[in-house]
Amino acid sequence: MAGLYIHIPFCKQACVYCNFHFSTNVAYKHKMLEAMVGEIALRKGYLQDETINSIYFGGGTPSLLNKEDLEFFFNAIYKQFKVDSEAEITMEANPDDLNENYVSGLAASPVNRLSIGVQSFFDEELKWMNRAHQATQSIAAVKRVQDAGINNVTIDLIYGIPISTTSKWEENINKALQLNIDHISAYCLTVEEKTLLKKLINKGTVNEPDDEVAHNQFNVLIDKLAEAGYEQYEISNFARNKKYAIHNSSYWKQQPYLGIGPSAHSYNIHTRSWNVNNNHLYIKQLEEGNTAFETEWLSPENRFNEYIMTSLRTMWGCEKTKLETDFTAQLNKIRTPLQKLIEEGNLIDTETHYRLAKHARFFADGISASLFV
Ligand code: SF4
Known part of the structure; x- marks a missing residue:
């Protein structure tokens, strides 16, 4: 099985923290979509005829695609790939795009899962983030989507915002729980280079996020969601009724x-490649019949580090048999730090797996990095 990721590189406006690739100029959207459909045809061999079990429209803002744009993509996808009849087909959508007409179009399309960029239920926080929507639109959008029969819904939330407080964060979680959805993704605000947020912090216009507050909010999040019956199956992802995202899980399972x-990454166990992150260059390359990516071969060390990083972020953890059979040399190099993490209580050593202890989850990336070879 394999996944397909489609990066829609357009947004209405720039959120303050965002470092994804997008442009706010949609005037050449059609040219872009033609180039992308061209890339689908050129690179169909990359997955070596594997059946697709997950299609994910991410971005950018995929909900800027209209009905015809979506049909254009689906025609190309179904023409070039074998798509499993049960495939998870997710679209990221912003609440302000999910009006009645748009939602009924989606319900009639192959899209069967929506990831809605709620981020917060407080207008002042949304304004601080420079989001294009208001809190009431999020609640109405989720309801509209459910009423239209799309029940596989997830929302994104952000914690650690400098103007927020832990009690407001709790209210955000409570509001999310009232939506009766099976999946929630919650991300810690990070300050990335070249973002507006970074500039504002450097100028002293906004405060830097406080790690301790973010850590408290993370603890509140995992306790409240566990109480409500959600499994934290990945550091930032929580599911009820085993509705784990197939798309994200395939990254963690190294499928x-x-x-x-533009900017989309591909992976096929042996190599990783990434497309140029410039819309005009991307279109130019594809118009000339060329692809627009660079590739690196993944060394056993790269693959080991990646496996440690992704698997330790999940509730299943890192599989001992896989380490012993696929990464014997690398495992031998990390026996000492591994043992230390177990003795310190940060890693749980089960019969089959190494898993992060609950109190260590907030530090997942740092702990993984300490095991890199
Ligand atoms: S809508 Fe998403 S991709 Fe676009 S600027 Fe905001 S966070 Fe970034």
Whole structure:
């Protein structure tokens, strides 16, 4: 099985923290979509005829695609790939795009899962983030989507915002729980280079996020969601009724995927490639019949580090048999730090797996990095 990621590189406006690739100029959207469909045809061999079990429209803002744009993509995808009849087909959508007409179009399309960028239920926080929507639109959008029969819904939330407080964060979680959805993704605000947020912090206009507050909010999040019956199956992802995202899980399970569109990454176990992150260059390359990506071969060390990083972020953890059979040399190099993490209580050593202890989850990336070879 394999995944397909489609990167829609357009947004209405720039959120303050965002470092994804997008442009706010949609005037050449059609040219872009033609180039992307061209890339699908050129790179169909990358997945070596594997059946697709997950298609993910991410971005950018995929809900800027209209009905015809979506049909254009689906025609190309179904023409070039074998798509499993049960495939998870997710679209990221912003609440302000999910009006009645748009939602009924989605319900009639192959899209069967929506990831809605709620981020917060407080207008002042949304304004601080420079989001294009208001809190009431999020609640109405989720309800509209459910009423239209799309029941596989997830929302994104952000914690650690400098103007927020832990009690407001609790209210955000409570509001999310009232939506009766099976999946929630919650991300810690990070300050990335070249973002507006970074500039504002450097100028002293906004405060830097406080790690301790973010850590408290993370603890509140995992306790409240566990109480409500959600499993934290990955550091930032919580599911009820075993509705784990197939798309994200395939990244963690190291299944191959093809990324289409500017800045999209692809992975096929042996290599990783990434498309140029410039819309005009991407279109130019594809118009000339060329692809627009660079590739690196993944060394056993790269693959080991990646496996440690992704698997330790999940509730299943890192599989001992896989380490012993696929990464014997690398495992031998990390026996001492591994043992230390177990003795310190940060890693749980089960019969089959190494898993992060609950109190260590907030530090997942740092702990993984300490095991890199
Ligand atoms: S809508 Fe998403 S991709 Fe676009 S600027 Fe905001 S966070 Fe970034």
